[in-house]
Amino acid sequence: MLTISQELVDKMIAHARADHPDEACGVIAGPEGSDTPARFVPMENAERSPTFYRFDSMEQLRVWREMDDRDEEPVVIYHSHTSTEAYPSRTDVSYASEPNAHYVLVSTREELGEEAEVRSYRIVEGVVTEEEVVILPS
Numbered sequence: 001m002l003t004i005s006q007e008l009v010d011k012m013i014a015h016a017r018a019d020h021p022d023e024a025c026g027v028i029a030g031p032e033g034s035d036t037p038a039r040f041v042p043m044e045n046a047e048r049s050p051t052f053y054r055f056d057s058m059e060q061l062r063v064w065r066e067m068d069d070r071d072e073e074p075v076v077i078y079h080s081h082t083s084t085e086a087y088p089s090r091t092d093v094s095y096a097s098e099p100n101a102h103y104v105l106v107s108t109r110e111e112l113g114e115e116a117e118v119r120s121y122r123i124v125e126g127v128v129t130e131e132e133v134v135i136l137p138s
Contacts, residue, residue, distance in 0.1 A: 001131055002102045002120040004028075004037050004076070007138035011040045013116045016080035016106040019045065023053040023080050024106075029067050030075035037075040037102075045079075052091060053079045076120075078104040085109070086119040088128050096123035102131070 008028055015024045025045050028037040041063055046056040067073060077098060081087075086105035088096070096103060099122075107117040122129045 001134060002037075002076070002104070003134045003136060005136050005138050008037055008040055008076075009118055009135055010138075011042075012078050012104065012106050013108075013118070015042045016108045016116065019080070020108050021050045021082050022048050023050065023082060025053040025055060025077075025079040027063065027067075027074040028076035028078065029070070029072040032071050032073045035075060035100075039072065050082045054095075074098055074101050076104050077101045078106060080106045080108055082107075083109050086117045088121055088123060093123055093126055093128060099124045104133075 015026060018024070023045055024042070026040070026042040029039040029041060030036040031038070043059055043063065044056050045053045047054045079092070084107065086107040088103060088105065092103070103121045103123050105119055105121070118133065120131050120133045122131055
């Protein structure tokens with residue numbers, strides 16, 4: 001189960017809308033071992049694509065080093081889908097390399113209108129398991 005504040009959910013949705021029609025991506029860091037998302041870190045989609053995302057390798061190195069320096073870990077790794085449901089693609093699954101992270105997908109597909117679909121998954125060794133998302137008031 002992912003427990004996350006409304007403020008952080010709103011930031012992921014805002015990032016997804018700002019980068020639309022390209023996929024947005026980033027992490028939410030939290031204290032090591034806490035499973036508590038705390039610090040929002042939007043990142044650049046190096047692919048600038050509406051169907052694929054990839055962290056820029058230099059930016060990812062910088063962000064992961066910063067998390068190490070702050071005794072943090074990537075609690076949430078998020079990205080958006082611009083025209084499909086919020087479910088991991090085969091490519092998303094193949095790139096999932098943080099077994100303790102919650103992989104959050106935000107769908108901004110047109111038929112949702114002003115709404116956004118937010119779903120969370122655990123992805124471990126290629127196995128995708130959807131989990132409940134509990135949103136706490138900010």
